[in-house]
Amino acid sequence: MRVFNCAMIRNYADHASNERTFLAWVRTTIAVVGFGVAAARLGGAAPSPWADAAMLGSGALVVALAYLRMRMIRLRIDSGAEADDAGPRADAMLAILVIAFFGLLGTFALRLSV
Numbered sequence: 001m002r003v004f005n006c007a008m009i010r011n012y013a014d015h016a017s018n019e020r021t022f023l024a025w026v027r028t029t030i031a032v033v034g035f036g037v038a039a040a041r042l043g044g045a046a047p048s049p050w051a052d053a054a055m056l057g058s059g060a061l062v063v064a065l066a067y068l069r070m071r072m073i074r075l076r077i078d079s080g081a082e083a084d085d086a087g088p089r090a091d092a093m094l095a096i097l098v099i100a101f102f103g104l105l106g107t108f109a110l111r112l113s114v
Contacts, residue, residue, distance in 0.1 A: 014077045018070055025066035025097070029104065033059040036108040043112075051111045058104040065097045 009015060036055050072093060 011077050015074065018073045018077065022066050022070035025101075026063055029059045029062045029066075029101075032104055032108055036111045040111050051107075054107045055104075055111050058100070058107045062097065062100045062104050065093070065100050069093045069097055 033055055037052060040051065069090075072089065076090070
């Protein structure tokens, strides 16, 4: 029987938590975009292609920002240095991500009203 020497990833729990957070952003974005497109189609009126493009574009922006945030946090985890939780870059990135998500919700509302 072969025994494999599998080393555990350093700071595995932190990396796993970071990836779960990223995937939560992706799942939420997919749900909002999918529901927005589907709900507008149920209304019966011909949907505007610009509304679809705005909805998909804002969803893509949220996913891209969530990915950048995940990469930034990954680098902080791997640095090994003691990181302050009140880091201005991490706070700014999270604020930008939340603003982009509210932009997605705004296009969702506009999409349903068009």
